Amino acid sequence: MSQVMIKDDVPKTELLTSGHLACPGCGAPLAMRLVLKALGPRTMVALPACCWSIIAGPYPQSSLKVPLYHTAFETGAALASGMKAALDIRGQSDVNVMAWAGDGGTFDIGIQALSGAAERNEDILYVCYDNEAYMNTGIQRSSSTPWGAWTTTTPVRHPENHPKKDMLAILAAHGIPYAATASVAYPTDLLAKVEKAKSIRGTKFLHILSPCPPGWKCADEDAIYLARAAVRTRVFPLMEVENGTRWRFTVEHPGDPVGPYLRKQGRFRHLTDQDVERIQADLDARWAILEQRVAYGT
């Protein structure tokens, strides 16, 4: 349960170049950088529409030193399935295929193809870097947007009124060999999970919380603080699930009060104290469910 990053643990390989086009403070390039460090150069990326379609750079540039295919919004898992099949038939089964999608491309428009690939247990790693809204199109709500949040389609007079979809449980319910959450504020944990995923055949799902300063309306320099606070407050617990049944927490979650996490983000500025209390109560109830999953494996 190490939360301390030891410099020597991090592979030196850099497969993300400088000059990428992410906003200051964005969690997405950091997530990609860490994941590729663990996967290594024998990796191909299927990239459906998301912020990373821009971050990767326009034609003829690429900020990745691995092959990258920009694909349609809802096709990450299906395209990756085809890539893997072709690599297998051409005798290159050692090459990792990774689908890399945002929360819109995973929770919403891409969930059908993802469910199909997971059910077939395709030998791919599917990573969702989750910034909790359609940030690339200008901050519209997705089914990953948390209750109470402002977005441009959930204005402050009518903020998001549904809880965030539980993607980890949905993927776990497919019975895939490995599903996990991770955070850019916990690089050692993240790297260990990618290493583990890399060693497993079948569908691996990794859900990474990725702060978005323009969308969350927070300071650039608060991004990592918020990513860490999301874990400490149990807003985004770090877990892994093997074969859909063995659930476990992978770091300590001290259960810090959620108020300060919310108050540092402009997207929650309109919330009343009662709203914050409700969010805390929902978190506590949800934590009890997760503890049961860990204890009883369902």
Add this chain to the structure above:
Amino acid sequence: MKKVIVGNHAVAKGAQLARVEVISAYPITPQTQIVEELSELCADGKLAAKFIKVESEHSAMAACIGASAVGARAFTATSAQGLALMHELLHWAAGGRHPVVMADVNRAMAPGWSIWTDQNDSLSQRDTGWIQLYCETNQEVLDTTIQAFKLAETVDLPVMVILDAFFLSHTSEPVDIPEQDLVDGFLPRREARLKLDVDDPRAFGALARPDVYMEMRLRQQEAMEEARRVMVEVDAEWKQLTGRGYGPIECYRTEDAKLLLVTSGTMTSTARFVVNELRDRDEKVGLVKVKMFRPFPTDDLRRVLAGVPRVAVLDRNISPGHGGIFAEEIRSALYDLPPAERPPLHGYVLGLGGRDVTPEVIRDVVVRSLESPAASEREDLWVGVNS
């Protein structure tokens, strides 16, 4: 070796002989037999291919694109609603220059639900950048499926092999099945010019700003132009090996014709029958079959139709608010012929949703075309419609 097989199995046999490497498909009537047959061939080890049983046609095409981008030979098959669901990815396959081959069993679009043939499904995909080849017989289906891979991989464009629902897909005909060695010699293993490769990493399909996008589309258009030539070459090479060739268009008893019928798909065979009847009575009626719809065989059609007293185009499709699609395309192709050579052209819409195009229907077309005033008629006539 001659075997009596249905059109769907002719497609499957063609794909097997082409040694496809990745198949990704979703069931839809009347295409399903194609992928049933292929999944069995894969399961029995008679075809060394990966078969991905996806959850939708949209994912079927996405997986084919992924496989093709890695350099494998990819294949799928669909019909009607399935093809419409793929629409976005059809642009992706063509714009990304992936030589995917797909069989489309022409089926009418819903509503109302129809499983029977017409061409509105494939013709709705006209502008996606796919080469479209329409077939008349099961033999042509098998030959075209094999040729399609060579054509696709030569010009880096996807090819749609199109056959009529039931009239071909579920109808048994004798088909000469070539030996594997012959096909291997004609169609070697695919060697992609550009592919996803960990030893030569590149990004495909990245953001294309206004300063580069247009050139990408121009290259695509140039590849389509090249496809006109390559289609003829590939077909000629196949003819040398098997004795069977088809051409972008086929002229049948067109000499001295006072009326030429223009058809595609299985109604061509019915039209041949009617033309034979009429020629037996010394009525100078001939037939032009259009096999290749994209790229459009503009020059071939101009050459054949210029100066003909009358032309009747039979469309098993309709572009609502305009007319029969082949008729409109042919009118456009003939527009800048000198006025004296530009034939009066009559368009007929018929056979929608699987309605039979019988010899009576085609005789009716002939009579109407010969009796109507010589001036070109802009309005397409609907034939065989209940009053």
